[in-house]
Amino acid sequence: MLKILIVDDEVLERTALTKIINNPSEDVIVIGEAPNGRLAIEMAEEHRPDIIFMDIKMPGVDGVQAVKAIRKIDSGIRFIMVSAFNTFEYAKEVMQQGVKEYILKPSRKKDILAAVERVSGEIREERKLREEQQSLRENLDRAVSIAQKEWVSSVLVNQVQDITFDEWGQLLGVEITSGYIMLFSLRPRGITDLSAGEKNNWYLWLKDTLNSVVITQEMIVGPLTDSQVPVLFLYKKATEKVHFKTSAQTVIDHLNRLFDQKGFAAELRIGVGLPYNHAQELNKSYHEALMALQYLVKTPNRRYLFAVKQGAIELPTISGVLEIEKKLLEAVRQGDVNQVLFIFESFATMLADEPKIKGSLVKKSFDELFILVSRMLHDLGISYERTPAVEDSEDIIAIFEKGKAHLLAVVHHVQVWRNNHAKGMLHKAKEFIENHYADSITLELVAEYVELSPFYFSKLFKDRFGMTFIDYLTEIRITHAKAEMVDPGKSLKEICYSIGYKDPNYFSRVFKKHTGLSPTEFRKATVD
Missing domain, CATH: 3.40.50.2300 (Response regulator)
Structure with missing residues (x-):
């Protein structure tokens, strides 16, 4: 009115x-x-x-x-x-x-x-027009948030290959020269585990608080997995890397103070990886932050720990291990038993060949690997809580055998899931797309509907059906558009809106790219 x-x-x-x-x-x-x-x-x-x-x-x-x-x-x-x-x-x-x-x-x-x-x-x-622009801004912000989480997820599993800091800088609108990972962990004070609601409230608090205290750096908050949140910090200037520890310490001090004021019934622990000059090296920073966090478990009076070069806290920096871990994770995700066994042998051999290798260091490397496996299973939507019971005192061969047995059990679980649950979920996703193609449907919306992360839903969908989510959605929309064009009483603008597009010009471009004809040309050819 x-x-x-x-x-x-x-x-x-x-x-x-x-x-x-x-x-x-x-x-x-x-x-x-x-x-x-x-x-x-x-x-x-x-x-x-x-x-x-x-x-x-x-x-x-x-x-x-x-x-x-x-x-x-x-x-x-x-x-x-x-x-x-x-x-x-x-x-x-x-x-x-x-x-x-x-x-x-x-x-x-x-x-x-x-x-x-x-x-x-x-x-x-x-x-x-303002409402549409606001909607576009909200969708863009949402898409950027999802993309940023996927960047961090890609860093964790070492899938950053083709993107550089220069390209990240162009996307963020600033000059990026180096970066590092800070890993936050929430631990219950008592024996009772934290509820999903408590973890989610902490995650939302962490994102809001970091946005308020981080000023001199670009920051991307990763997804919450179990009780851990990786955060990627990116430096805008080359000189800032010199002050890495000072700026990180400032963030940690602010965060710990605000955490105490908030009164969470839990403890906050923070592991900090080293900064690196290349995006492809950020996975090392994540591993360092993870191992620093694991070391904090043995030192209950410490709330945070900075990674150091190999030595002080026995952080593993074994050459080539990261690449093998990446291949091993992919083989587990695919449920490929033969590949998992082959790659695991390479992984075990590489660790065993290190000079002065200790059982405790092997255990730490395995713990790190199993955390990555657990994170991947969580993102896939697979429930699998078992972990191998490995003691520091065990010899290297026993640790290797337990690790192999655990991985084989995980692969079997993934195979069952891919053959049954994942197949059903992907077909459920297709049905959802077919029933809601005329709505403002997004990859994230469909992934949420079938309870998968957008990153893995996109991968599984393409693996299963041979096309991307957006290609399938476009195919459905264009098919319905062709059917509606038979009715001369419907204008092309009406058809555009009825199949989920808001811009007739964009619809026309998509239609021509898909069919080789503009909507007008197609309708004329059909009627004639």
């Missing part, structure tokens, strides 16, 4: 305008009348009308002065000027204020209603 204010020094004129406007339309309503410009300014500030009928010639503050003053209060208010004087100077003055509508007294009913309709139409179009 659009609100209208009537401003005129003649009471009969105000009454007549109110009666004409209020009677025929349910979309507009007169919310007040003012006899002069001064009162009009006060009422405009109080009621914020959408449209003001403004008489030009009034005693005291005239219509032109009132328009100028009201514009400063709310530039979105539209004016329809009313005057008995048909002079160029009056028209020129109000046009300079952006006023487009000007009607003469005595005003005819149809002229008044036509002016209201024109201005109302402009207001509705502007509101619709």
Whole structure:
């Protein structure tokens, strides 16, 4: 409902305008009348009308002065000027204020209603455009948030290959020269584990708090897995790397103080990896942060720990291990037993070949690997809580055997899931797409519907059906568009909106790319 204010020094004129406007339309309503410009300014500030009928010639503050003053209060208010004087100077003055509508007294009913309709139409179009732009901004923010989480997930499993800090910098709009991982962990104070709600509340708090305390660095918060959250910090300037520990310490101190004030029934632990100059090396920083976090378990009085070069806390920096871990994770994800056995042997051999290898160091490497496996299973939506019971005192061969047995059990579980659960979920996803193709459907929405992470849903969907989610959605929409074009009573714009597109021009481009013909050409060829 659009609100209208009537401003005129003649009471009969105000009454007549109110009666004409209020009677025929349910979309507009007169919310007040003012006899002069001064009162009009006060009422405009109080009621914020959408449209003001403004008489030009009034005693005291005239219509032109009132328009100028009201514009400063709310530039979105539209004016329809009313005057008995048909002079160029009056028209020129109000046009300079952006006023487009000007009607003469005595005003005819149809002229008044036509002016209201024109201005109302402009207001509705502007509101619709703002809503669409807001929706686009929200969708873009959501997409960027998802993409950023996937960046962090890619770092964790060492899938960052083709993107550089320069390219990340272009996407973020800043110059990125180095980065590191900070890993946050929430641990219960007692023996009772934290509930999913408590973990999620902490995750939301962590994101909001980091956004408020991190100023000099770019930051991307990764997904919550179990009770851990990886956060990628990116430096904007090369010189800042020199102050890495100082800036990281500032973030940690702020966070710990705010965490204590919040009163969570849990303990916060933070592991910090080293900074690296190349995006492909960030996985090392994650491993260092993870091992620093694991070391904190043995030192209950410490709340955070910075990784160091190999030595002080026995953080493993074994050459080549990261690449093998990446291949091993992919083989587990595919449920490929032979590949898992082959790659695991390489992994075990590489560890065993290290000089002065210790059982405790092998156990740490295996713990790290199993955490990565657990994270991957979680992202896939696979429930598998068992972990191998490996003791520090066991010899290397026993540790290897237990590790192999655990991986084989995981692979078997993945095989069952892929053959049954995943297959059913992907077909469920296809049905959802087919039933909701006309809605504002997104990859994240469908992934959430089938309870998979967007990253793995996208991968599984393409593996299973040989095409991406967006390609399948487009194919469904274009198929329905072709069917509807048979009906000559439907306009192309109607068809565009009915299949889920909001922009007819974009629909036309997609249709031509998919079929080789524009919608008009296709319809003509079909009808002929």
